[in-house]
Amino acid sequence: MAKHKNTDTDTEKAEKQDRPQEILREQLKDKTSNFNHLPLVSYYTSTGSLKLDLEMGGGIKNSIIRISGESETGKTSFSFKVIKNFLEDKNKKRRSIYFLSDRDLSKEMEERSGIKFITNYEDFANGTCFIYMTNVYESVCNTIRKLINDNPDGIEYIFVLDCIDNFSPKAALEVDFGESTQKGGTSAISAHFFRCFGELLPRLGHTTIFISQFRDIFSMGKGKQIHKQMSTSGGRATEHGVSWALEFQPALNSQEDMYWEGEPYKSKKLGHNCIVVFKKSTNEKTGNNVRYPIIYRATNGNSIWVEKECVDLALAFSLIKRKGPWFSFDDSIIEEAKKANLELKTQIQGIDAVYTYFETEKPVFEWFLNKIKTVIS
Numbered sequence: 001m002a003k004h005k006n007t008d009t010d011t012e013k014a015e016k017q018d019r020p021q022e023i024l025r026e027q028l029k030d031k032t033s034n035f036n037h038l039p040l041v042s043y044y045t046s047t048g049s050l051k052l053d054l055e056m057g058g059g060i061k062n063s064i065i066r067i068s069g070e071s072e073t074g075k076t077s078f079s080f081k082v083i084k085n086f087l088e089d090k091n092k093k094r095r096s097i098y099f100l101s102d103r104d105l106s107k108e109m110e111e112r113s114g115i116k117f118i119t120n121y122e123d124f125a126n127g128t129c130f131i132y133m134t135n136v137y138e139s140v141c142n143t144i145r146k147l148i149n150d151n152p153d154g155i156e157y158i159f160v161l162d163c164i165d166n167f168s169p170k171a172a173l174e175v176d177f178g179e180s181t182q183k184g185g186t187s188a189i190s191a192h193f194f195r196c197f198g199e200l201l202p203r204l205g206h207t208t209i210f211i212s213q214f215r216d217i218f219s220m221g222k223g224k225q226i227h228k229q230m231s232t233s234g235g236r237a238t239e240h241g242v243s244w245a246l247e248f249q250p251a252l253n254s255q256e257d258m259y260w261e262g263e264p265y266k267s268k269k270l271g272h273n274c275i276v277v278f279k280k281s282t283n284e285k286t287g288n289n290v291r292y293p294i295i296y297r298a299t300n301g302n303s304i305w306v307e308k309e310c311v312d313l314a315l316a317f318s319l320i321k322r323k324g325p326w327f328s329f330d331d332s333i334i335e336e337a338k339k340a341n342l343e344l345k346t347q348i349q350g351i352d353a354v355y356t357y358f359e360t361e362k363p364v365f366e367w368f369l370n371k372i373k374t375v376i377s
Contacts (some may be wrong), residue, residue, distance in 0.1 A: 043061070046059040048084075050376065055285055057283050058377050059085075062205055062206060062207045065242055065246065067209060067211055067246045068248070068279075073250050075248050077113075078274075080112075082158070082207075095126055096130070097143065097147070099159065099167075101166035102135075135173070136170050137189045138169060140161065148201070156205045156206060158209070190210075271305060273292065307355060310372060328346065342364060
């Protein structure tokens with residue numbers, strides 16, 4: 001049988017090979033229908049907790065994050081700390097919009113946060129957080145779209161929706177009571193939000209935090225369980241769309257998770273562990289949990305007991321050694337500290353004394369903190 005000869009000329013072959021490229025070139029001309037022309041912006045923002053940053057690979061990368069949990073488990077405080085750390089980078093033009101749907105922020109919360117909150121739009125400037133009070137979903141989306149599209153100064157934003165369950169389309173808010181409001185459900189608006197912004201916001205260098213109410217999961221039929229990653233509303237769109245899903249759990253007054261001035265349960269409470277469970281992650285940490293210590297009545301965004309975290313991680317990284325009740329620094333660490341004009345104690349008895357040492361000797365704490373942050377980053 002005679003072989004079929006390929007009669008294509010070199011020019012024809014080249015044209016055939018280049019045609020897919022030509023098709024892509026024509027398609028990509030419409031910059032309203034793709035993201036290829038947008039440069040990818042990437043950065044990390046510290047959560048304020050060394051332990052949480054370590055588990056998350058350096059902090060929160062610009063993305064869309066979902067946080068949920070019962071009341072008074074630390075959700076709002078967490079979002080405040082992330083906002084504060086985000087805004088404190090003076091080398092960048094950064095602002096925050098806090099879409100608040102359910103209540104006013106108390107003066108006490110504002111003072112504890114260390115954030116400059118703004119309610120007058122004329123005062124909105126770099127380094128500030130504007131409180132936008134609304135429960136109208138369209139108002140949230142239209143504001144975000146206009147801010148990121150009309151952005152000649154290249155401002156990076158962190159948007160917080162608190163809480164996503166209370167936002168609703170305007171039409172659903174205007175129906176008579178008793179009529180169906182299914183079109184205003186959280187699942188529907190969450191799915192729409194991710195269709196509009198799921199890829200766009202992170203790529204442009206913006207961070208978004210969804211705060212959700214905690215929902216019980218009920219069985220269907222004869223004991224059939226609904227499988228969901230998170231005990232929240234919002235449907236599958238939210239579960240798939242977010243990069244991180246963090247569930248905040250109560251400390252339950254356990255001796256392990258509470259801090260006391262003296263004897264447990266008989267003295268004044270000083271703080272507690274904030275318990276975070278990873279319901280979704282980008283680094284295979286799903287299912288893990290982190291406990292980070294919170295101190296009560298702290299101001300200016302200093303509620304996380306970073307000195308304790310610093311000691312705990314210094315022990316984990318073998319920067320501090322333990323032998324019975326005695327704690328000492330590795331010889332190499334002592335020599336390294338001397339070069340920084342720091343004289344470390346030879347030995348310290350008791351873990352509480354080590355915590356106190358880091359709290360009172362600020363230069364020592366700052367030096368160890370920088371070392372641990374270097375390891376984390």
